[in-house]
Amino acid sequence: MPELPEVETMVRGLRPALEGRRIARIDVHDPSMLRGCDARELRRQGRNAVVASVGRRGKWVVIVLADHRGMIVIQPRMTGGFWLAEPARPEHVRLSIRLANAGEIVRYCDARRLGRIHWFAEEAEAERAFAQSHGPDALEIAAEDLAARLKKTRRAIKPTLMDQKVLAGIGNIYADEVLHASGIHPERVSSGLTREESGRIHAAIGRILAIAIEAEGSSFDAGYRTVLGLEGGFLAINSAYGRGGEPCRTCGDPIVKTRIAGLIGRPTYFCPSCQPRRPTRRRR
Ligand SMILES: [Zn+2]
Known part of the structure; x- marks a missing residue:
């Protein structure tokens, strides 16, 4: 998609x-x-x-x-x-x-x-x-605005990031990539994230989307192609999506493929070590 x-x-x-x-x-x-x-x-x-x-x-x-x-x-x-x-x-x-x-x-x-x-x-x-x-564009939303929008819902963070009314542009692939880059478990409750964590998500959105645009997007199966009929290159360099069982590029543990509530029929990929469900509190 x-x-x-x-x-x-x-x-x-x-x-x-x-x-x-x-x-x-x-x-x-x-x-x-x-x-x-x-x-x-x-x-x-x-x-x-x-x-x-x-x-x-x-x-x-x-x-x-x-x-x-x-x-x-x-x-x-x-x-x-x-x-x-x-x-x-x-x-x-x-x-x-x-x-x-x-x-x-x-x-x-x-x-x-x-x-x-x-x-x-x-x-x-x-x-x-x-x-x-639609909410604000994912490339334009301010960190404060994103933090405020995440505070408003008790849904899991992954479906929240994919909700176009919260912010526009992110779907299943880039939600997994952003959460992996942020070190945040996809089922964490959105409103329970700290300001520091939502700041990490905001920074990762900008970084991941820029890399993906540079790679001309993600292609798999007979789906998306560029206007010249070429495949996008992002899924050759990405960290989470589609990499079930492969080593995490950060810690080497296997990436887990799972399904989470609120996302019928779409898989979720994450690293249980880099994205713990209960993060140990960092001292400020
Ligand atoms: Zn890892």
């Missing part, structure tokens, strides 16, 4: 292909994924529009059209992704943006069709929709 680093990598790949370019036409191949307009309306809005910018809000890709024409917001969710290259599975193309010059095409593909393609006529409308379902 694309998380913040994967969506950021998509956005960085799309920028040179779209920004400042004129759209010849937009084709919607799966109208059931559209929200906020129908296929005809999106086609009308897109015709001859210039792309002002491509950006990211949480795990959303935001394509802003110039002259206040509106914006296309795509949520890749589980299996969505963009292709500048010829897509590996042409039958999964759900939206095509054909550019005016040279006939280049940017395609949005989505195998399971769980993603969403939104049209917003005004920025304020998009902001409202985002604010209703």
Whole structure:
């Protein structure tokens, strides 16, 4: 599932292909994924529009059209992704943006069709929709704000970090990595964390996400690929996710694969030595 680093990598790949370019036409191949307009309306809005910018809000890709024409917001969710290259599975193309010059095409593909393609006529409308379902961006949240948000819930820290309303952008993979880097057990009660511990989590979020963006995200199975169809490299260098039974890169003990309450069907990886359930209190 694309998380913040994967969506950021998509956005960085799309920028040179779209920004400042004129759209010849937009084709919607799966109208059931559209929200906020129908296929005809999106086609009308897109015709001859210039792309002002491509950006990211949480795990959303935001394509802003110039002259206040509106914006296309795509949520890749589980299996969505963009292709500048010829897509590996042409039958999964759900939206095509054909550019005016040279006939280049940017395609949005989505195998399971769980993603969403939104049209917003005004920025304020998009902001409202985002604010209703999201907290601050994981790369922008202040340490004090994160600490205050963690204090508000007695849920385990891992599902709390994955709750987009608490902070936007982190999913199953990066929650495991952040908690490993912070030395915090995934089932610790969020409100029971000390200020020093939430500070460690805040620092780890920035550090881990930066490394993951640098590596162009995480790929496994037939899932996420970069806009050029390449695999992301993060899971070759990471510490926890997918490393059950392998030695912890910090202490050498085996990483444990488990399941925790509140996360149905998704595994959790952690190091019981580096991430104790009951940490010994550190003297200040
Ligand atoms: Zn360890």
